[in-house]
Amino acid sequence: MKYNELTISKNTQSTRVGRGISAGKGKTAGRGTKGQKSRTGSGKRPGFEGGQTPLYMRVPKLGGFRSLRPKTEEISTTSLNGLNGKVSNVDLFDAGLVSSPYNSVKIINNGDVTKKIQISVQAVSKSAKANIEKAGGSVTIIQRPRRDKSAKKDK
Secondary structure (H helix, E strand, O other): OOHHHOOOOOOOOOOOOOOOHHHOOOOOOOOOOOOHHHOOOOOOOOOOEOOEOOHHHHOOOOOOOOOOOOOEEEEEHHHHHHOOEEEOHHHHHHOOOOOOOOOEEEEEOOOOOOOOEEEEEOEEOHHHHHHHHHOOOEEEEOOOOOOOHHHOOOO
């Protein structure tokens, strides 16, 4: 006789419930007497607390939405007249035109450019680019500067 040639038959029979009082599982069929669990189709949704307001309804919810996309700051072409030479995000921050040197900057057309400047920012409108190039300047599109992670303070 080999282990893989053994044939084992299942000896247990399924219990027949609710087949008379002498059957062992008759009358109430092991469900107790009365109550929600004794009825057919009984079942409670998840979170049900017997008629008490469920926890998920009692707890206050948080509203709103916070976008993780970095904001783009817009600068008009007239504000560039106070700058000279090569201009980048850091120069715009030093001049007080943007709130952070790490934000994206877009130049929009709003007046004439009088000086010849070489500007390096993240975005420029078509009319602003034409305005800057008409004054003899140039526009370069660059990536947004990243913060140096090693410069963080240790806690």
